[in-house]
Each structure stands twice: as structure tokens, then as C-alpha cells.
Amino acid sequence: MVRPIVRFAIGRVSCSALVQLVREIYVEEARGYLQKENPDRKVTRSALALLCGMDGRAIKAFEDSPERNYAASDVCSEAHILEMWNNDETFLDDGGNPAELLIHGPQGTFQRLVSRAAGRAVTPQTALDRLLESGNVELTDNDTRVRLIDPFYKPVKESEKTAIEAGSLAINRLGRAVVHNTSRVPSTQPTWLQQDRWSFRIPKDRLDIIRTEVRTILERHIIEMEQYLESEEKRPSEDSEHSVGIGWYYWEESSPTDVRSPGNMS
Structure with missing residues (x-):
């Protein structure tokens, strides 16, 4: 869990x-x-x-x-590095803007910035690689200096936000079902339906077909459930109403032999 x-x-x-x-x-x-x-x-x-x-x-x-x-700087070291670079006088130029920093050196360098913001266990190269990958910084002066481009580190991509929000709601609702079924008060309350179906014997060459066909089956069921819930809704709305819902999801997992093989990830 x-x-x-x-x-x-x-x-x-x-x-x-x-x-x-x-x-x-x-x-x-x-x-x-x-x-x-x-x-x-x-x-x-x-x-x-x-x-x-x-x-x-x-x-x-x-x-x-x-x-x-x-704030972002509270939850990840990359954001804390950028925040310190953007605000600490040690790492600002004469105009009060984030200075271009030498990568290595004891004072006023990117190495010093990383050490103060993320701790001595984090090397400047590790932090630099992450910030280059995220597009927050760029290298200058024959790769001896680093320049701040974007002071806002985004651990979640824009393209991921919708999936994360939907997934968070789904996890929360599944959690409610688990809690209800394990701690019903009074014990005479009925359980909420919570079931999964799976197989460990699906050939790899059938996965694309199964993904498509399972989606088709579930989408058909989703429409059926939408129609049923709409037929049960009371109009106009009243204070005594409850929220009732059903969830759908698909999952798959590589076999242990695939996980151990190079180039395969579960």
C-alpha cells in the first residue's frame, strides 16, 4: 500500500x-x-x-x-536550490539578479549553492544534471559556468497534472472503500463492492490487443453506469443527498524474468 x-x-x-x-x-x-x-x-x-x-x-x-x-522549495531540493539562488545575496550579481556561477569553487559558486541548499551529500554535478534536464539552467563559458534561465522548478509536468489529479482522487476513493470494509461501525453495515480480476498467463504478443479490447469493454460499462446513476439522481438537489461512484482502472506487470532482463522495467 x-x-x-x-x-x-x-x-x-x-x-x-x-x-x-x-x-x-x-x-x-x-x-x-x-x-x-x-x-x-x-x-x-x-x-x-x-x-x-x-x-x-x-x-x-x-x-x-x-x-x-x-511551497515547491519545501518539498524538493531542486526547487530549494533555485529559490536560494534567486534570493540569497551570496549568489546575486551587482544588479540583484541571479549571477552566473562558476560550477566549482569554495565561495559564491554553484558547488557552494548546492551544498547550502541541498546538503553536502549532493554533488554539484548531480544537481546540475537534474536542473539541465528540467530546463532551469544552461551552461556557459565553455561549460565552466552555469546560468539560471527559469527560477521555477516544476516537479510535475503540465501534461501529467490531469492524470495525477484523477489518480489521486481514485486512490482516495479506493482507500475509503478499504477503510469502510475493515472498520464498519456498526458491524451490521454491508460491505462496499471491491474486487479485481487478473491473469498471470497473458502472452506478451497479445498485450496491445488486450489493452484495446479491455478499454472497449470498460468504456461500454462506463456508459451503462452513467445512465444508471443519472436515472437515480433526484432533481432538484436536496441537502440529504449522498455521493455514489464506481471506479475503473487497468494495470499490467512484467513477469519476474522480464524485470531481471536488461532494458525491461515493470
């Missing part, structure tokens, strides 16, 4: 930022859990500390700033 989230976060959100977000959400969800378990009792920090396995001071810090907004 955790591994797919980590796979998605790599290259977009740093480990430290992800852990911080998880800790904040854990405290919030733990409070909700305790309130639901005993509606008439006040939720104490002691109870939260026991349930979360966290220090009470950390819990207080999270709850004292529940609506913290994260």
Missing part, C-alpha cells in the same frame, strides 16, 4: 517532506478516529501521543498550524 505512493513521490517530493506530510495527516486522522470511537470524550494529547507514537510537542506543533501551505 505504501510502496506505490513512494514510487510516485520519487523525483517529485523529497523523502523528508513526504514523511512530514504523513505525520501531519496521521495526527489529524488519529484525532478523528478517537472522536468517532468515543464521541462524548475529549481527545487528549496524551491519547494522541499513544496512538500516533509521537512526542506531544510534535503533535501540538502540527495542530497549532493545521493549514500549512507548502
Whole structure:
């Protein structure tokens, strides 16, 4: 359950930022859990500390700033490097603009910038490669200096935003089904349908055909479900209404022998 989230976060959100977000959400969800378990009792920090396995001071810090907004520089080192370059006087020219920096050297260089913004474990070449790839910087003066082109690092491409938003909603809704089915209160509540179907014996040369045919089958079912839900909608809208939905997704995975082979990725 955790591994797919980590796979998605790599290259977009740093480990430290992800852990911080998880800790904040854990405290919030733990409070909700305790309130639901005993509606008439006040939720104490002691109870939260026991349930979360966290220090009470950390819990207080999270709850004292529940609506913290994260900037890009808070969640990835690349953005922090660019922010420091754009704002720290050490790396500005006489006009107050980001200076062209020598790549190597102890003071006022790209090496120094990376060390201060990302830590000594990150080499200037590693950071430079990432920022060149993202189009934020370019090399000058026979590749001995680096110039800032775009001060805004974008860990998520514009072309990825729609898929990420849709995927995030789908993960959230699937999570609701799992939580409902594992913690029904009262226990007499019916489970929500949650099923998958798959086969481990699909020939590789059939994948393109299967992808097309599965999409056709699911699109037909999507239309059928849209028509059904529309027929059940009440008009005009009322406050007592509920949201009801169905999800569809397709997945595939290479066999273990394919994963070990050069040039193949799962």
C-alpha cells in the first residue's frame, strides 16, 4: 500500500517532506478516529501521543498550524536550490539578479549553492544534471559556468497534472472503500463492492490487443453506469443527498524474468 505512493513521490517530493506530510495527516486522522470511537470524550494529547507514537510537542506543533501551505522549495531540493539562488545575496550579481556561477569553487559558486541548499551529500554535478534536464539552467563559458534561465522548478509536468489529479482522487476513493470494509461501525453495515480480476498467463504478443479490447469493454460499462446513476439522481438537489461512484482502472506487470532482463522495467 505504501510502496506505490513512494514510487510516485520519487523525483517529485523529497523523502523528508513526504514523511512530514504523513505525520501531519496521521495526527489529524488519529484525532478523528478517537472522536468517532468515543464521541462524548475529549481527545487528549496524551491519547494522541499513544496512538500516533509521537512526542506531544510534535503533535501540538502540527495542530497549532493545521493549514500549512507548502511551497515547491519545501518539498524538493531542486526547487530549494533555485529559490536560494534567486534570493540569497551570496549568489546575486551587482544588479540583484541571479549571477552566473562558476560550477566549482569554495565561495559564491554553484558547488557552494548546492551544498547550502541541498546538503553536502549532493554533488554539484548531480544537481546540475537534474536542473539541465528540467530546463532551469544552461551552461556557459565553455561549460565552466552555469546560468539560471527559469527560477521555477516544476516537479510535475503540465501534461501529467490531469492524470495525477484523477489518480489521486481514485486512490482516495479506493482507500475509503478499504477503510469502510475493515472498520464498519456498526458491524451490521454491508460491505462496499471491491474486487479485481487478473491473469498471470497473458502472452506478451497479445498485450496491445488486450489493452484495446479491455478499454472497449470498460468504456461500454462506463456508459451503462452513467445512465444508471443519472436515472437515480433526484432533481432538484436536496441537502440529504449522498455521493455514489464506481471506479475503473487497468494495470499490467512484467513477469519476474522480464524485470531481471536488461532494458525491461515493470
